[in-house]
Amino acid sequence: MDKKLNLNPDKKVVEEIMRGLLMNEKKYGKRYCPCRRVTGDAKEDAKKICPCFWHEEEIARDGKCFCGLYVK
Amino acid sequence: MELILNDENFEKEIAEAKLPVLVDFFAVWCGPCNALAPILEQVAKEMEGKIIVAKVNVDENPQVSQKFRIEKIPAVILFKQGRPESSFIGLSSAESIKSWIKNLI
Numbered sequence: 261m262d263k264k265l266n267l268n269p270d271k272k273v274v275e276e277i278m279r280g281l282l283m284n285e286k287k288y289g290k291r292y293c294p295c296r297r298v299t300g301d302a303k304e305d306a307k308k309i310c311p312c313f314w315h316e317e318e319i320a321r322d323g324k325c326f327c328g329l330y331v332k
Numbered sequence: 333m334e335l336i337l338n339d340e341n342f343e344k345e346i347a348e349a350k351l352p353v354l355v356d357f358f359a360v361w362c363g364p365c366n367a368l369a370p371i372l373e374q375v376a377k378e379m380e381g382k383i384i385v386a387k388v389n390v391d392e393n394p395q396v397s398q399k400f401r402i403e404k405i406p407a408v409i410l411f412k413q414g415r416p417e418s419s420f421i422g423l424s425s426a427e428s429i430k431s432w433i434k435n436l437i
Contacts, residue, residue: 273363276361276363276366277361277363279361280359280360280361280362280363281361283360283361284361287391294359294361294362294363295359295362295363295364295365295404295405296403296404296405297359297390297397297402297403297404297405299398300394326364326404326422327362327363327364328363328364329363
């Protein structure tokens with residue numbers, strides 16, 4: 261079963277990140293996190309597709325993912 | 333005024349800078365980058381004559397971003413005498429950034 265993710269209650273932050281995700285989808289074909297650099301290494305970059313490989317530990321540690329789209 | 337750096341002018345500008353250069357690696361649609369930008373503008377104003385604040389758009393400048401192994405953004409690197417001296421990643425306050433810079437220059 262998929263884990264539930266909570267979006268940041270700040271709509272401006274969410275809108276900005278969503279634009280970044282859509283821009284990356286248009287540019288690279290995948291919704292890469294706009295706060296991580298797409299390197300061209302497919303294996304490495306796959307970890308950056310939102311929600312990224314690190315989001316759970318970041319939310320647990322910092323209360324939000326690095327980019328701020330998801331919160332605890 | 334912030335200096336705009338890119339793959340073409342980066343090395344020359346950093347090497348020839350008379351002051352330490354604080355480089356903000358950012359992307360247009362990165363939320364934390366946009367939150368940090370006005371803070372760095374404030375730092376640039378308050379530390380005018382002591383440092384130069386510069387920006388690199390990582391989406392448009394892959395070579396320099398790759399060279400400095402930029403993974404997460406915003407990433408800020410302070411260059412002193414042409415060399416990277418120290419760095420931080422993510423959002424920070426103007427006071428913390430100024431204190432960090434003062435310890436390095």
